[in-house]
Amino acid sequence: MPSFSLLAFAFLTLHFIFDHMALVRERRQSKLGLRLPEISDRRTRFPPTAPQQLKNTTNASTTSVADYETVQVLGHGNGGTVYKVVHKKTSNVFALKVVHANSDPVMRRQIFREMEILRRTDSPFVVKCHDIFEKPGGDIAILMEYMDVGTLDSLSKNTDGGIFTEHTLANVARQILNGLNYLHTHKIIHRDIKPANLLVNKNMDVKIADFGVSKIMYRTLEACNSYVGTCAYMSPERFDPDSYGANYNGYSGDIWSLGLTMLELYMGHFPLLPAGQKPDWAALMCAICFGEAPSLPEGVSEEFRSFIECCLQKDSGKRWTASQLLSHPFCRQPEN
Structure with missing residues (x-):
């Protein structure tokens, strides 16, 4: 039977752990909640009526939403609806993202940021x-280009991930990095790179979308370590800036998210947890902050493995930049 001192030690250890966890949750959990389900998986909180008689606010033209015919609802989100629409005169196809006036204030702020x-x-x-x-x-309605396949997330699920060979992923990574390099050059940090926020068309053109939690760095040394975005793709320094933030660089958080995205597309499931396990805050924090950086399985090329390692350095200062990764041998493969 354990001695009293051992029992006391065990009790104090558990007490310390639970106190520490409570402190961490008090500081962070309110801002670390998992993102709501994607729009295709969630019913709208408000009636998905087609938008009418909206006036253009970006130029002097007299274009209005009345000039577009609704073809179908692409999905519902938190306080809004996304439509596939056709311009009545030209027959050009677009995506129309509408956020209702009575939607959540957080969603309203995000749409204005976007x-x-x-x-x-x-x-x-x-x-x-x-x-x-x-x-x-x-x-509010945003008229955007229509990407006919959807997202990399939906493409992966609809094809069981088999389409994402190394060669295909090299092309995908190159396009995302070109987008990130453009954004970072213009002092924009996306902060929510993941398969569901990367649009794709039938030509396998990939484009970055959804800037609701992005940040424009107005000042060179401005901090960008707030807890926004989807927890599953957050870098270690955004979970725990005290331990991993010594060399903090806001742009490198996007690179970590890119590495996880490439891994997920190749493996067919979220790489930090066993296949089929749904991520929760505690499991993600432990996996990202205390676990080993995820890696590729056996059988992949050295170029692909090296590329992932350059993205998933736990020390943000050791991660390659978007510009450097574009010159990586994995991204310099011939497109055809």
Whole structure:
């Protein structure tokens, strides 16, 4: 039977652990909640009525949403709806993202942030915004280019991941890195790179989308370690800046997320947890902060393995930049 001193020691150890966990949760859990399900998996909180009579707010044209015919609902999100629409005169197809006036205030702030960034960007590797509309009642609509396949997440699930060979992933990585390099050059940090936020079309053109939690770095040394984005793809320093933030660089968080994205597409499941296990905050924190950095299984090329290692350095200062990764041998493979 254990002695009293051993029992006391065990009790004190557990007490310390639980106190520490409580402190961590108090500091972070309110901001670390997992993101809500993707729009295709969630019913809207408000009636998905087609938008009407919205006026354009980005240029002097008289274009309005009345000029577009709704083809179908692509999905519902937190306080909004995404439609596939066709311009009545030209038959051009677009995606129309509508956020309702009575949606959650956080969602409203995110849509205004996304509008600001989309107005600033012009890259073939970032989803293009054609128009922004607003009506007096407060509904906001963003008219964007339509990517006919959907997201890399939906493509992976619909094809059981078999389409993502090393060669295909090299092309995917190259396009995402071109997009990140453009954003980072313009002092924009995405902060939520993941398969569900990367749009793809039938030509396998990949574009970065969803800037709701992104940040524009107005000052060179401005901090960017807030707990936003999807927890599963957060870098260690964003979970625990005290331990991993000594060489903190906000842009490198996007590179960690890219590495996890490439791993997930290749492996067919989220790489930090066993296949089929749903991520929760505690499991993710332990895996990202205390576990070994994830790696590829046996049988992959040295170039691919090296590329993943350059992305998933736990010390953010050792991660390669988007510009450096574009010159990595894995990304320099011939496209065909």
